[in-house]
Amino acid sequence: MKLYPELVENHAELSQWRRGIHAHPELGFEEIRTAEFVIDKLNEVGIEVHSGLGKTGVVGTLTKGNEGKIIGLRADMDALPMQELNNFDHKSVFDGKFHGCGHDGHTIMLLAAARHLSQHAEFNGTVNFIFQPAEEGKAGAYEMIKEGLFEKFSVAEVYSMHNHPGMKVGSFATRKGPMMAAIDRFDVTITGVGGHGALPQHCVDPIIIAAQVVQALQTIVSRSLDTIQPAVVSVTAIHAGDSHSVIPAKVKMSGAIRYLLPDVGVLIKRRMTEIIKSSAEAFGGVGELAFRDLGYPPLINDGACVEKAVRVAKKIVEDSNVSFDIEPIMGSEDFSFMLKEKPGCYICIGSGKANQRNFMPHHPEYDFNDDIIPLGASYWVKLVESELI
Numbered sequence: 220m221k222l223y224p225e226l227v228e229n230h231a232e233l234s235q236w237r238r239g240i241h242a243h244p245e246l247g248f249e250e251i252r253t254a255e256f257v258i259d260k261l262n263e264v265g266i267e268v269h270s271g272l273g274k275t276g277v278v279g280t281l282t283k284g285n286e287g288k289i290i291g292l293r294a295d296m297d298a299l300p301m302q303e304l305n306n307f308d309h310k311s312v313f314d315g316k317f318h319g320c321g322h323d324g325h326t327i328m329l330l331a332a333a334r335h336l337s338q339h340a341e342f343n344g345t346v347n348f349i350f351q352p353a354e355e356g357k358a359g360a361y362e363m364i365k366e367g368l369f370e371k372f373s374v375a376e377v378y379s380m381h382n383h384p385g386m387k388v389g390s391f392a393t394r395k396g397p398m399m400a401a402i403d404r405f406d407v408t409i410t411g412v413g414g415h416g417a418l419p420q421h422c423v424d425p426i427i428i429a430a431q432v433v434q435a436l437q438t439i440v441s442r443s444l445d446t447i448q449p450a451v452v453s454v455t456a457i458h459a460g461d462s463h464s465v466i467p468a469k470v471k472m473s474g475a476i477r478y479l480l481p482d483v484g485v486l487i488k489r490r491m492t493e494i495i496k497s498s499a500e501a502f503g504g505v506g507e508l509a510f511r512d513l514g515y516p517p518l519i520n521d522g523a524c525v526e527k528a529v530r531v532a533k534k535i536v537e538d539s540n541v542s543f544d545i546e547p548i549m550g551s552e553d554f555s556f557m558l559k560e561k562p563g564c565y566i567c568i569g570s571g572k573a574n575q576r577n578f579m580p581h582h583p584e585y586d587f588n589d590d591i592i593p594l595g596a597s598y599w600v601k602l603v604e605s606e607l608i
């Protein structure tokens with residue numbers, strides 16, 4: 220691996236920073252302490268700071284050399300609302316809050332790169348270091364964009380990186396086009412006519428309708444979609460009734476759909492509406508479908524930016540350890556909002572330790588692998604030096 224020596228020399232200090240954030244996790248839009256840490260570190264090396272964008276988001280701006288391109292590098296800062304089960308010294312000091320996705324590490328890798336670029340690197344142009352809040356389900360990226368992120372910081376391209384314990388340290392992986400799925404959360408209400416469980420002829424049983432709807436929704440993927448298009452329709456909650464002898468008047472159901480192409484999402488939503496409405500009508504009831512705001516769009520990488528990112532990764536690790544055609548992932552990621560606005564590339568950085576069990580993100584015993592801090596930061600620095608020439 221070809222790492223920047225200064226980043227390797229500072230590894231212990233950077234790990235210390237990371238563990239400090241790990242021990243003090245903050246949930247989406249509550250990243251006060253984390254944002255202050257980021258602001259302090261950026262200020263220390265003379266990087267101009269803009270804070271409070273998207274509530275707790277921070278942007279650092281560094282310009283060097285002749286006027287050149289402007290790019291954005293993005294890290295996420297938030298933790299998960301879950302209990303950590305680790306027992307090491309830097310475990311979370313807060314019950315029910317845990318850096319279970321490695322955003323503590325993402326923050327530090329970008330901070331390390333910012334400090335290095337400020338102190339040691341030569342380039343021509345401007346880098347905006349985007350530290351966003353609330354990636355986990357609360358669309359912090361969308362919030363920053365809504366508050367003018369790309370008007371205030373007009374980047375030509377935007378890049379991001381996520382640790383991946385399923386890939387070994389020293390590897391990178393990405394793909395052109397759709398890489399991660401959209402998610403839209405839905406709620407269904409089936410309204411019938413309640414009554415005595417012994418006299419169903421006087422009722423419209425919404426539970427019978429709901430049972431039909433759940434089955435029929437599964438035919439969207441198996442019968443309405445192009446068979447090579449990945450998509451998931453899941454009903455994950457059903458609530459109705461509270462007695463053995465009363466037919467309830469309503470059933471409420473919730474769930475989520477996931478897909479890789481926007482057109483597929485449109486088709487799924489249309490078929491859901493038809494199935495829910497007409498199934499309910501066929502039995503004399505009423506079916507209603509509502510999608511919640513702030514679904515995440517599919518994460519779609521720009522082809523040219525993927526090529527740039529792959530070239531950069533190959534300058535740091537072995538060519539054979541950089542994959543540019545991994546299979547798409549049906550999980551979601553709110554960097555997709557930034558990629559809807561600007562061309563860019565999201566890349567996975569391998570963080571799996573050799574010869575030991577590696578817990579995946581969102582597992583209660585997961586921990587970010589500090590070994591990759593100089594590597595991830597080197598990728599950022601090399602990307603800037605290669606792009607801003």
Ligand SMILES: [Zn+2]
Pocket residue numbers: 319320355580581
């Ligand atoms: Zn996560």
Ligand SMILES: [Zn+2]
Pocket residue numbers: 320321322354381580
């Ligand atoms: Zn994450």
